[in-house]
Each structure stands twice: as structure tokens, then as C-alpha cells.
Amino acid sequence: xxxxxxxxxxxxxxxxxxxxxxxxxxxxxxxxxxxxxxxxxxxxxxxxxxxxxxxxxxxxxxxxxxxxxxxxxxxxxxxxxxxxxxxxxxxxxxxxxxxxxxxxxxxxxxxxxxxxxxxxxxxxxxxxxxxxxxxxx
Amino acid sequence: xxxxxxxxxxxxxxxxxxxxxxxxxxxxxxxxxxxxxxxxxxxxxxxxxxxxxxxxxxxxxxxxxxxxxxxxxxxxxxxxxxxxxxxxxxxxxxxxxxxxxxxxxxxxxxxxxxxxxxxxxxxxxxxxxxxxxxxxx
Amino acid sequence: xxxxxxxxxxxxxxxxxxxxxxxxxxxxxxxxxxxxxxxxxxxxxxxxxxxxxxxxxxxxxxxxxxxxxxxxxxxxxxxxxxxxxxxxxxxxxxxxxxxxxxxxxxxxxxxxxxxxxxxxxxxxxxxxxxxxxxxxx
Numbered sequence: 001x002x003x004x005x006x007x008x009x010x011x012x013x014x015x016x017x018x019x020x021x022x023x024x025x026x027x028x029x030x031x032x033x034x035x036x037x038x039x040x041x042x043x044x045x046x047x048x049x050x051x052x053x054x055x056x057x058x059x060x061x062x063x064x065x066x067x068x069x070x071x072x073x074x075x076x077x078x079x080x081x082x083x084x085x086x087x088x089x090x091x092x093x094x095x096x097x098x099x100x101x102x103x104x105x106x107x108x109x110x111x112x113x114x115x116x117x118x119x120x121x122x123x124x125x126x127x128x129x130x131x132x133x134x135x136x137x
Numbered sequence: 138x139x140x141x142x143x144x145x146x147x148x149x150x151x152x153x154x155x156x157x158x159x160x161x162x163x164x165x166x167x168x169x170x171x172x173x174x175x176x177x178x179x180x181x182x183x184x185x186x187x188x189x190x191x192x193x194x195x196x197x198x199x200x201x202x203x204x205x206x207x208x209x210x211x212x213x214x215x216x217x218x219x220x221x222x223x224x225x226x227x228x229x230x231x232x233x234x235x236x237x238x239x240x241x242x243x244x245x246x247x248x249x250x251x252x253x254x255x256x257x258x259x260x261x262x263x264x265x266x267x268x269x270x271x272x273x274x
Numbered sequence: 275x276x277x278x279x280x281x282x283x284x285x286x287x288x289x290x291x292x293x294x295x296x297x298x299x300x301x302x303x304x305x306x307x308x309x310x311x312x313x314x315x316x317x318x319x320x321x322x323x324x325x326x327x328x329x330x331x332x333x334x335x336x337x338x339x340x341x342x343x344x345x346x347x348x349x350x351x352x353x354x355x356x357x358x359x360x361x362x363x364x365x366x367x368x369x370x371x372x373x374x375x376x377x378x379x380x381x382x383x384x385x386x387x388x389x390x391x392x393x394x395x396x397x398x399x400x401x402x403x404x405x406x407x408x409x410x411x
Contacts, residue, residue: 001410037140040312040374042374042375042376042383044385045387051233053183056216057215058214058215058217062214062216062227063230065214066227066230078335086332089328089337090336092326093325093337096325098326099235100177100235101235102268102270104142109179114183114234131383135272135312135409136138137138138275175407175409188370189366189370189372190320190366190367195352195360196352199351199364200363203344232368236370237372239314239405248319248320249318250320251320273275274277
């Protein structure tokens with residue numbers, strides 16, 4: 001059994017933003033010579049999410065709109081008395097910061113329209129990270 | 138370590154529909170002689186979801202109603218200018234297309250009322266797939 | 275490859291409640307001498323959720339408020355004709371009962387503010403369980 005780790009490190013530019021990390025994850029798996037196993041993506045942040053869906057510019061706006069409808073900023077949250085980002089935490093609670101994807105013959109078994117999307121709920125941030133972990137052969 | 142894959146392939150009949158795949162997953166694990174490990178279920182579709190919950194006909198309708206309330210069709214989405222299924226993508230973003238379940242002595246450690254439910258958010262479709270992957274002993 | 279299981283067993287005191295189980299999971303991993311792998315947390319209940327987020331008392335209330343807004347009790351659900359807890363099932367469908375976290379050198383790679391939170395959506399209950407499973411070296 002092989003257990004391999006890599007960290008994707010990047011900055012975000014906007015308050016809310018979606019970044020497609022599919023290519024980066026593929027590159028890591030290729031470098032490792034992954035065979036059969038699974039990849040676990042995990043963002044070690046309480047105000048970020050990982051979403052598997054299509055990267056179409058209109059849909060990206062729709063996803064951000066849905067997150068905004070789900071937890072609009074400044075809606076009288078208790079946590080805002082301490083920090084001003086309760087909405088971002090709530091979005092990360094509802095849209096979790098991880099995802100798992102099967103890997104076969106070194107390829108992620110994503111569907112034709114599926115991409116791995118990092119969701120920034122509380123940007124901009126100088127450094128965001130996604131842990132790419134492979135468990136497999 | 139064993140890494141095993143199987144694909145469940147089926148059609149859906151309605152625009153929105155929930156299909157209980159628990160028995161199919163159990164049958165696959167039985168055929169494999171799975172021991173201790175985990176099963177990863179992954180639908181390679183951007184408009185489907187996997188939900189772990191009770192399969193009670195009333196509740197099934199309630200889940201579909203909740204998805205409809207969360208992302209009603211045709212609510213002015215940007216993605217609808219390209220395709221007419223933004224609501225289905227949003228439901229798959231909010232209710233992810235994967236789930237992981239522990240397997241012990243060949244049995245999934247589901248609770249008494251938990252079933253594995255495939256959610257069709259954009260049917261009917263001639264072919265939908267769920268990848269069943271086992272990682273374990 | 276090592277595949278290890280443990281069950282956390284506890285009671286809940288309120289109708290809705292969030293219990294931080296991070297310390298318990300850490301203790302289990304320490305006892306096992308976990309190295310590199312992943313931990314899968316799975317609540318075998320159709321009315322509970324696992325959330326990864328900050329354990330700040332105000333935010334805990336905000337998360338419970340969000341769940342209540344998403345699926346308020348007694349909102350004319352079909353499942354309520356059979357049982358009175360459709361809202362709790364719906365919350366567990368929307369906020370899943372599992373989570374996966376990378377483990378490196380025996381430590382979960384949680385972010386500074388991330389904690390593992392068990393969400394009781396239908397309490398109080400004399401016995402709730404979370405399966406802690408480790409897959410790794």
C-alpha cells in the first residue's frame with residue numbers, strides 16, 4: 001500500500017471565488033505514478049469548500065449565488081460578534097472542505113463534466129492549501 | 138491491500154428520482170469477499186447525488202422537495218443560458234455525488250435506517266452510473 | 275495495510291446539539307499508533323451529521339440555526355405522518371453523517387480552526403455512535 005501526500009498552495013484574490021484544481025491534482029497523481037486507489041482532497045480551512053461539478057463560468061456564478069443565499073453575510077450571526085465571517089464558516093459547514101475520488105490506472109474516475117473546485121468563502125487570502133492524499137497501490 | 142472496482146449501471150425514468158442502491162452495493166461486496174476496509178461510492182455525473190438516509194416513501198418525497206426548495210428549476214440562473222439544468226448542477230454541488238462507508242467483516246457499517254440513495258437531479262437518463270470501489274484487506 | 279475500527283459511544287441531552295469529538299478521535303489514533311493514512315468518521319444514524327468546522331460557541335448556535343432554517347420541524351413533511359422527525363432526516367441528508375481526514379505521522383491534518391463536530395438532529399438519545407476507521411500504514 002502506498003500513502004502519498006502533496007499540498008497545493010495558492011492565493012485567492014476575491015471575497016468569494018472558485019478555483020479549478022483538477023489539473024493540479026492530475027499532475028500530482030501523474031508524478032506519483034498512481035495506479036489503483038483513491039484520492040482524498042482536504043482543505044485545512046474552516047472557511048473553504050471542495051465541490052465536484054462543472055467548471056462553466058455561468059454555473060460558477062450560480063454556485064456562488066447559492067452559497068450567498070444559503071448564508072448571506074452579516075445576517076445577525078452570533079459568531080459575527082467575535083469575527084465577521086460567520087457566513088463563510090456556515091458555507092464551509094454546508095459544503096464540506098473535502099472530497100474523495102476513485103483512481104483507476106492512474107486516472108481519476110471523474111465524469112465528463114466533473115471538475116474539482118476549490119471554493120473560497122472568505123477571501124482574499126495570501127495562502128490557501130489543499131492536501132492531496134493518495135491511498136492505493 | 139485490495140483495490141476493487143465495479144460499476145452499477147441503470148436508467149432513470151423521471152426528472153427527479155431517488156433509487157436505493159444499497160442491495161446492489163451489498164451484492165458487489167459479497168461477490169468480492171470483502172473483509173475489512175471501506176467502500177467509496179462515486180457517481181461520475183455533475184447532476185446526480187449520493188445520499189445516505191432512510192428509504193421511506195414519504196421521506197423520499199421530502200428529500201426531493203428539499204432539493205427543489207434549495208435550487209428550484211429556472212430561477213434565473215446564468216448556466217441556464219447555455220443549458221436548462223443549472224438547478225440540477227446546484228443540487229449535485231450541495232448534495233455531493235459520493236459517499237464513503239466503513240466495511241467490517243464484509244458488511245457495511247450502516248445504521249438500521251441508513252440506505253444508500255442515488256439521486257437523479259436531471260432525468261430521465263438512459264444510463265447513469267455509480268462506481269463502487271473497495272479499499273481494504 | 276492496517277484497517278482499524280473503534281466506536282465512540284455517547285448520549286445526547288438536547289433536541290439539537292453539537293458535540294466536539296476531535297479529542298476522542300485523536301486519542302484513538304494515538305492508541306493505535308497510526309502513521310500515514312486516513313481516518314473515516316461515520317455516524318450510523320439517519321438523523322445525525324458530521325461537520326468539520328470551528329468549535330466557537332456562537333458559531334455552534336449559528337450552525338444549528340442554519341440547519342433549522344434549512345429544514346424547520348413540522349413543515350408539512352410527508353415523513354411526519356409516520357414519524358415526527360422528517361426535519362432531522364433532512365438535516366442528515368443535507369449535512370452528511372461522515373467525513374474523511376488525512377492522517378500523517380499519526381496526526382490528522384486538520385486546519386488550525388477545524389474540529390470534528392457530531393451534530394444531533396433528533397435528540398436527546400441515550401446512545402449515539404460514531405465509527406472511527408483508520409486505513410493506512
